[in-house]
Amino acid sequence: MTSGGDRRDELAAGLRDVHRRIAAAAARVGRDPADITLVVVTKTYPATDVLLLAELGVRDIGENRHPESRDKAAAVSTSLGDDAEPLRWHFVGGLQTNKAAAVADYADLVHSVDRTRLVAALARGASRRGRIVRCLVQVDLDPEGPRPGRSGATPANVPALADLIAAESALQLGGVMAVAPLDSHPRVAFERLLAVANRMREEHPGATDISAGMSGDLEAAIEVGATHVRVGRAVLGERPPLG
Numbered sequence: 001m002t003s004g005g006d007r008r009d010e011l012a013a014g015l016r017d018v019h020r021r022i023a024a025a026a027a028r029v030g031r032d033p034a035d036i037t038l039v040v041v042t043k044t045y046p047a048t049d050v051l052l053l054a055e056l057g058v059r060d061i062g063e064n065r066h067p068e069s070r071d072k073a074a075a076v077s078t079s080l081g082d083d084a085e086p087l088r089w090h091f092v093g094g095l096q097t098n099k100a101a102a103v104a105d106y107a108d109l110v111h112s113v114d115r116t117r118l119v120a121a122l123a124r125g126a127s128r129r130g131r132i133v134r135c136l137v138q139v140d141l142d143p144e145g146p147r148p149g150r151s152g153a154t155p156a157n158v159p160a161l162a163d164l165i166a167a168e169s170a171l172q173l174g175g176v177m178a179v180a181p182l183d184s185h186p187r188v189a190f191e192r193l194l195a196v197a198n199r200m201r202e203e204h205p206g207a208t209d210i211s212a213g214m215s216g217d218l219e220a221a222i223e224v225g226a227t228h229v230r231v232g233r234a235v236l237g238e239r240p241p242l243g
């Protein structure tokens with residue numbers, strides 16, 4: 001175990017490095033780095049790391065599993081107290097229908113809406129808390145079409161899903177999200193995502209978010225137009241393998 005001070009230094013160094021990468025990629029395509037939100041994905045890491053990140057100025061935290069995400073958000077909110085600027089919680093993982101309403105209790109953005117049944121459940125969870133949850137449609141960018149076990153709506157199914165989200169008063173249609181398929185060139189995949197995003201924005205002008213890019217491919221995502229990058233390992237270090 002490293003002590004708190006050492007861990008803070010590690011996280012600060014990781015953040016500096018990622019901010020430099022974001023700035024360099026943005027500069028290459030003439031974008032303002034301030035238009036790119038860094039979501040630090042803290043899955044598998046403890047709430048104490050989230051608190052250190054908050055001290056270091058991070059406002060957007062990503063998590064991928066309920067109920068771990070709920071417990072961490074609750075612990076962090078208690079430690080920060082009422083006077084601190086609240087963090088924004090992004091749920092980025094695969095979502096089970098029977099957990100969607102509970103995720104809408106604390107998530108400010110859900111990046112992984114990929115099927116119609118999730119929409120009603122999220123809306124129910126958000127409205128019973130009087131909250132508005134911003135939802136992104138996760139798109140499957142696999143050119144071979146959907147494969148078993150992969151998440152994401154096919155590009156053809158995105159418009160109907162977007163309309164359904166936009167029709168819910170407790171939800172706000174935010175845009176699109178994707179993970180580059182492992183065996184494809186990320187830039188080619190992200191260009192497909194951009195086409196889906198542009199088509200969505202014609203119908204829904206407020207759907208401006210493009211969530212793409214992780215530790216390994218954030219440059220390609222920013223060069224193609226990502227507004228949100230979701231970065232875990234490059235800030236926090238390699239995760240222990242899931243048991």
Ligand SMILES: *Cc1c(COP(=O)(O)O)cnc(C)c1O
Nearest residue numbers: 041064092214215230231232233
């Ligand atoms: C874990 C995860 C990330 C972050 O991945 P890193 O490779 O650690 O940067 C981003 N998006 C999703 C959906 C994830 O599950």
